[in-house]
Amino acid sequence: MVPIACYLVLGAILFSIGVAAFLIKRNIITVFLSIELMLNAVNLTFVAFSRRWSQVSGHLQVNGQLFVFFVMVVAAAEAAVGLAIIIAVFRARNTLNVDSIDLMKL
Amino acid sequence: MHLALFIIFAGLCVAGALNLLFQRHPINSALSLIVVMSSLAVLYLLLGAEFLAAAQVIVYSGAIMVLFTFVIMLLNAGREERTHGSKLAYIAGFPGAAALLGLLTFIFLNRRSSFGQAQLGEYLATTGDLSRVLFRDLLLPFEVTSVLILIAILGAVALARKEH
Incomplete structure (x- = not known):
């Protein structure tokens, strides 16, 4: 028996590490990896709450798990497009450092 | 276990x-x-x-x-190099993430009795249970995601292609 709050706290820990990595990392690929980490943390929270909803309502509820399914689909599409953008940026500017990709900065 | x-x-x-x-x-x-x-x-x-x-x-x-x-x-x-921008991120990033973690953990642990306990083996969602909801109630979103994936494939090919 594990309290569901433990799963939620684990999700919070992973999300916070993802936020910190997103802010600290300077390589554009690692920034993208930390976005994936945050998505995974939220997925764990969805599955934990789906389980809790099944307990409360008394029979199986799968809507939370289906939300995770859709998050996975969108994450796969996002990874394909994002990595293509990274390749295009690298071809144009020959760098992966986010500090030197500042064309839109005032 | x-x-x-x-x-x-x-x-x-x-x-x-x-x-x-x-x-x-x-x-x-x-x-x-x-x-x-x-x-x-x-x-x-x-x-x-x-x-x-x-x-x-x-x-x-x-x-x-x-x-x-x-x-x-x-x-x-290669290895990422440090720039002056990342020092500011260190100063703002770690306390911000720690504050977020503290807030979320406080909320979850404060209300932990209302979240209940998870037991191994109860409420097992099989693929059949999932697909019954997915292909009845959520058929339209499912079909829309297939269009999304198609557009993502086209976008990835168009973006990563070498220009002549």
């Missing part, structure tokens, strides 16, 4: 995430993210989501991370 598995794989998750944070080479970060995702698959299984556990291994730690490692090797990404 449940508690032991939870502690082992939650520990692996946190260790992998911290390794992602502190490694300076992107390939090390990507490989530690694979550890996080595979351990999350075990946690999904503990929560009774067997289809999601399989999909997590196949889609996340399979397809997406292979794409990431492929791009890292293609672009020959």
Whole structure:
């Protein structure tokens, strides 16, 4: 028996590490990896709450798990497009450092 | 049993995430993210989501991370260098993330009695249960995501193509 709050706290820990990595990392690929980490943390929270909803309502509820399914689909599409953008940026500017990709900065 | 598995794989998750944070080479970060995702698959299984556990291994730690490692090797990404911008991020990033973690943990632990306990083996969502809801109630969103994936494929090909 594990309290569901433990799963939620684990999700919070992973999300916070993802936020910190997103802010600290300077390589554009690692920034993208930390976005994936945050998505995974939220997925764990969805599955934990789906389980809790099944307990409360008394029979199986799968809507939370289906939300995770859709998050996975969108994450796969996002990874394909994002990595293509990274390749295009690298071809144009020959760098992966986010500090030197500042064309839109005032 | 449940508690032991939870502690082992939650520990692996946190260790992998911290390794992602502190490694300076992107390939090390990507490989530690694979550890996080595979351990999350075990946690999904503990929560009774067997289809999601399989999909997590196949889609996340399979397809997406292979794409990431492929791009890292293609672009020959080296160690990241420190710039003056990242010092500001260090000053603002760690306290901000710590404050977020503290707030969320406080809320979850404060209300932990209302979240209940998870027991191994109850409310097991099989693939059949999932697909009954997915293909009856959520058929339109499911079909729309197929259009989304098609557009993503076209976008990826158009963006990554070499211009002549």
